[in-house]
Amino acid sequence: MDLMPAIGREDVARLADLARIQLSDDEIARYAGEFDAIMDAVASVSEVATEDVPATSHPIPMTNVFRTDVVTATLTQEEALSGAPEAEDGRFEVPQILGEE
Amino acid sequence: MTTIETDLVDYEDATDRYDPVLGIEVHVELGTATKMFDGAPNIFAADPNTAITPVSLGLPGTLPVVNEKAVEYAIRIGLALNCEIAESCRFARKQYFYPDLTKNFQTSQYDEPIAHDGWVDVELEDGEIVRVEIERAHMEEDAGKSTHVGGSGRIQGATHSLVDYNRAGVPLVEIVTRPIPGVGKRAPEVAAAYVRTLRDIFRSLDVSEARMERGNVRADVNVSLRESAEAPLGTRTETKNVNSFRSIDRTVRYEISRQAGILDAGQHVVQETRHFHEEDGHTSAGRVKSDAEDYRYFPEPDLVPVAPSREWVEQLRATLPELPAARRRRLREEWGFSDLEMRDVVNAGALDVIEATVESGTSAQSARKWWMGELARTASEQGVELDELAATPAQIAELQGLIDEKKINDKIARQVLGKVLEGSGDPSAIVESEGLAVVSDDSVLTGAVDQAIADNPDVVAKIQGGKVQAIGALIGPIMKATRGQADAGRVREIIMEKLGVQG
Amino acid sequence: MTQNSQSTDPTRLSAAGQAKALADGDVTSEQLTRAHLDRIGAVDGDLNAFLHVSEDEALSTARDVDQRRAAGEQLHALAGVPIAVKDVVVTKGMPTTAGSKILEGWVPPYDATLVEKLRAARLPILGKTNMDEFAMGSSTENSAFGPTRNPWDRDRIPGGSGGGSAAAVGAYEAPLAIGTDTGGSIRQPASVTGTVGVKPTYGSVSRYGLIAMASSLDQAGPCTRTVEDSALLHELIAGHDARDSTSLPEHVPGFAEAARRQDVKGLRVGVIEQLEGEGFAPEVRARFEESLAQLESAGAEIVRVSCPNFEYALGAYYLIMPSEASSNLAKFDGMRYGMRVVPEDHPTAESVMKASRGAGFGDEVKRRILLGTYALSAGYYDAYYGSAQKVRTLVQRDFSAAFEKVDVLASPTAPTVAFRLGEKTDDPLAMYMNDIATIPANLAGVPGLSLPSGLAEDGLPAGIQFLAPARADERLYRAGGALEALLEDSWGGPLLDRAPALAGEVK
Numbered sequence A: 001m002d003l004m005p006a007i008g009r010e011d012v013a014r015l016a017d018l019a020r021i022q023l024s025d026d027e028i029a030r031y032a033g034e035f036d037a038i039m040d041a042v043a044s045v046s047e048v049a050t051e052d053v054p055a056t057s058h059p060i061p062m063t064n065v066f067r068t069d070v071v072t073a074t075l076t077q078e079e080a081l082s083g084a085p086e087a088e089d090g091r092f093e094v095p096q097i098l099g100e101e
Numbered sequence B: 001m002t003t004i005e006t007d008l009v010d011y012e013d014a015t016d017r018y019d020p021v022l023g024i025e026v027h028v029e030l031g032t033a034t035k036m037f038d039g040a041p042n043i044f045a046a047d048p049n050t051a052i053t054p055v056s057l058g059l060p061g062t063l064p065v066v067n068e069k070a071v072e073y074a075i076r077i078g079l080a081l082n083c084e085i086a087e088s089c090r091f092a093r094k095q096y097f098y099p100d101l102t103k104n105f106q107t108s109q110y111d112e113p114i115a116h117d118g119w120v121d122v123e124l125e126d127g128e129i130v131r132v133e134i135e136r137a138h139m140e141e142d143a144g145k146s147t148h149v150g151g152s153g154r155i156q157g158a159t160h161s162l163v164d165y166n167r168a169g170v171p172l173v174e175i176v177t178r179p180i181p182g183v184g185k186r187a188p189e190v191a192a193a194y195v196r197t198l199r200d201i202f203r204s205l206d207v208s209e210a211r212m213e214r215g216n217v218r219a220d221v222n223v224s225l226r227e228s229a230e231a232p233l234g235t236r237t238e239t240k241n242v243n244s245f246r247s248i249d250r251t252v253r254y255e256i257s258r259q260a261g262i263l264d265a266g267q268h269v270v271q272e273t274r275h276f277h278e279e280d281g282h283t284s285a286g287r288v289k290s291d292a293e294d295y296r297y298f299p300e301p302d303l304v305p306v307a308p309s310r311e312w313v314e315q316l317r318a319t320l321p322e323l324p325a326a327r328r329r330r331l332r333e334e335w336g337f338s339d340l341e342m343r344d345v346v347n348a349g350a351l352d353v354i355e356a357t358v359e360s361g362t363s364a365q366s367a368r369k370w371w372m373g374e375l376a377r378t379a380s381e382q383g384v385e386l387d388e389l390a391a392t393p394a395q396i397a398e399l400q401g402l403i404d405e406k407k408i409n410d411k412i413a414r415q416v417l418g419k420v421l422e423g424s425g426d427p428s429a430i431v432e433s434e435g436l437a438v439v440s441d442d443s444v445l446t447g448a449v450d451q452a453i454a455d456n457p458d459v460v461a462k463i464q465g466g467k468v469q470a471i472g473a474l475i476g477p478i479m480k481a482t483r484g485q486a487d488a489g490r491v492r493e494i495i496m497e498k499l500g501v502q503g
Numbered sequence C: 001m002t003q004n005s006q007s008t009d010p011t012r013l014s015a016a017g018q019a020k021a022l023a024d025g026d027v028t029s030e031q032l033t034r035a036h037l038d039r040i041g042a043v044d045g046d047l048n049a050f051l052h053v054s055e056d057e058a059l060s061t062a063r064d065v066d067q068r069r070a071a072g073e074q075l076h077a078l079a080g081v082p083i084a085v086k087d088v089v090v091t092k093g094m095p096t097t098a099g100s101k102i103l104e105g106w107v108p109p110y111d112a113t114l115v116e117k118l119r120a121a122r123l124p125i126l127g128k129t130n131m132d133e134f135a136m137g138s139s140t141e142n143s144a145f146g147p148t149r150n151p152w153d154r155d156r157i158p159g160g161s162g163g164g165s166a167a168a169v170g171a172y173e174a175p176l177a178i179g180t181d182t183g184g185s186i187r188q189p190a191s192v193t194g195t196v197g198v199k200p201t202y203g204s205v206s207r208y209g210l211i212a213m214a215s216s217l218d219q220a221g222p223c224t225r226t227v228e229d230s231a232l233l234h235e236l237i238a239g240h241d242a243r244d245s246t247s248l249p250e251h252v253p254g255f256a257e258a259a260r261r262q263d264v265k266g267l268r269v270g271v272i273e274q275l276e277g278e279g280f281a282p283e284v285r286a287r288f289e290e291s292l293a294q295l296e297s298a299g300a301e302i303v304r305v306s307c308p309n310f311e312y313a314l315g316a317y318y319l320i321m322p323s324e325a326s327s328n329l330a331k332f333d334g335m336r337y338g339m340r341v342v343p344e345d346h347p348t349a350e351s352v353m354k355a356s357r358g359a360g361f362g363d364e365v366k367r368r369i370l371l372g373t374y375a376l377s378a379g380y381y382d383a384y385y386g387s388a389q390k391v392r393t394l395v396q397r398d399f400s401a402a403f404e405k406v407d408v409l410a411s412p413t414a415p416t417v418a419f420r421l422g423e424k425t426d427d428p429l430a431m432y433m434n435d436i437a438t439i440p441a442n443l444a445g446v447p448g449l450s451l452p453s454g455l456a457e458d459g460l461p462a463g464i465q466f467l468a469p470a471r472a473d474e475r476l477y478r479a480g481g482a483l484e485a486l487l488e489d490s491w492g493g494p495l496l497d498r499a500p501a502l503a504g505e506v507k
């Protein structure tokens, strides 16, 4: 297995963007300093994860778990909006989706 | 990043010099009682944020459970599109942040769609058939709906948005074509006809109301141009959520003209998503999202694989209804219509009403005559579809029955139809109440015939001299005398009898 | 068996003992509940095991139980016995934060399935217990609301992420508590607080209403002071749930009966070579060996087994867990519930999401989200997430092979006794090593139980862990119940009796 490239500050900043997390410069620096070591420690998995080993995504294999198409209890609008930071006209109010250029 | 706007090239010119290739993604909202992953009702136009459970709202701690009916519908769609149905498939999370997504990922299918490798034949208006290859059909969930406040209701310039999650979690099947080459100048027509074909299939499968105007069926239209049919595929654009057949046609037409302009200017088409503008038929670039490419798909750990048994699949295959194309073939044969007649019927959207009229006992040609004639004219005057007219197939069958039984003639029939279309009731009742039945009572008719013979000795002489066709000159006055209600056939018989001539 | 006969304080009774006292009319549920609330009032200011105490609701449930009992109604065996619930479990009408600022003040409009079961059985819910934020941690130091302290030593960690539940049970603030275990968060806190904790087979207890960290690893289970109590609570919260697609379809067998059997004759106990070596503190290992000797003397057969792929389990875990967590935590964006931070200039949905998540999440949560985002991102998926899923297969194979030879497996639960607060907060890798023995069970979905093995380094408790095949949770109770009795015989009483008095405690 090839060694993965080192994780630098730009990489951490890009990941934070992708994960929508505002980070301070200090945080970026700290995570950048840690991530190589952490990823090195876990990268050993690829030593044994050979072609012939199937992946397991669920610890207990099951298939075809379905729900019948029957309506269940719903939330009231009040319950739905009860945690909303902002609401208007029965809807969740969110900031403008496109920023001004 | 901004795209330099170049001149549009005339469509004919563009398609003379470039070869368009299409690719279409259709989303159809399934008509299940509940959502894809929870028991919230799948309904349209409820109060905002009422058709939701904690699961639809993606509240912390909630988990999805797959709606079996939605899986069944997806398999039926796959089978109708001649697809292979996966032995086992999975859901995956498609991850991106957007306020109308309750979990900031969409539960969809990625590398293991439920149906794949199919095809559908699309019939164009002139009868040409284009086979469209289907790459895959997969299950996923719809998102909520944002209303933009300020900036005249558009996302651009809005001050904020209001989100209703009633639609969040509604089951969708997304059908993706392989690139559709070789359509040339007919690309706009093929695109629209393909989506119409799917719409008709969804309806006949009864898996969706498939109402375009409600967004039950939405198309993403991919268009690319290349120098020639031998050249590699060009860069495509994807115009999102085009929601009517006419708009699909216009989108393709516009994109071909626009991309030809870019290529003519020696520039490169930018691979991007675009939006169609109904008001003037142009498309504009969507926002370029830097992370849009990295959806970080991974298998949905809260759901287990869906492995439709072969028995189930075969049972669904065996109970598929007759699909629109097969039905058209069968009806054409049963009805004895020519190809052209059938095409006109289909294009006029008259198939269902004619079939219903025939089922009520009318001959196919009579049913066609009514629906493609008088009724089609009325519908186009009123600007409605045939099935929205006040006259029902049963009433048309009844009307034709009155003619066949010689209770009324064609002229009266048109009068009666006028009343039916005004909503005055069934034909028999109208004939009765208005006293419109034809007179076929021999005693009444014989008197009128005698009078006519007496009044027209020269005509009688001509007839008796062998010019039988002159008989019309006697029938005319008789019809006049009976205000058009005489049974013309019977009148003719009585005249022949009286004058001792053979017809 | 584990009752402290000298004491008349009902909080000192096991849950089973409290249930019996209620049934016998020796105490009312209101008295019992009040006694626990008083205890919380006396000691929790220092321990910080509770994030929220629901006094009114608990007392009203208690009074309701008392009335029903007086009316002769047939009640659940644990009806009226108070319980504490880890704050990662959603409770209708009761604040639920998962230990995070981003959810501060959120009052859910629905109940987790297991909470519905607790309410249906009428257990007064005392409140919500402290935890590492979103269950990410092994010390409860990552709680946004301050760490919980270990009842054995207030300068030490109570384990994590469920340090609050373990400490509450260990400090007699509650006889029962609910925990969740993604990589050891029930068992490791049990080990370092001298209590009992069980991670059931994956799917045994519904995950509906558990704020997810890693969906394919998370499992809720009991935190108690005795093996029997864990069995009773496990029976109550287990069972198929149609709202959880990964819920096991089978019904729950008699765990409590297995816990009471106290017979290990012929039981084959496998000792995992890979989990007894240098990584474990000497006295922790000594207590483990003594426990094995007790079992052997009672007729169990001790067998050494090898699980070679366990070496890769930690790596696989620290890929799968952050990957799933990065996705599960995407929903916390300040749009529908929870904290919203609006930056000053031209706030957009995107910038508000970023600011809210930046301010609302703590260090470890951010760390894991970033690592998970990395492991799932284009180009790395196969090497990281994909490989980790394969290791999961290998770990399962190791378990299968081992369970061909033995009925249960055993190891020390955690490598050390409770470490000092702050000792590992700057070294995430060192912190992750705490889960070395507990993680394989989560990867494979098999059940595990931790119970006290004795006092080790610095006079602090250590734990022994039993693991059983998937769906064979009953074996854990059989082995655990028997060993508990043997050890308590040898110690002359429960280990917790040796815990020092707490500040605020009236002895």
Ligand SMILES: [Mg+2]
Binding pocket: B025, B220
């Ligand atoms: Mg698309």
Ligand SMILES: [Zn+2]
Binding pocket: B027, B140, B174
């Ligand atoms: Zn889609």
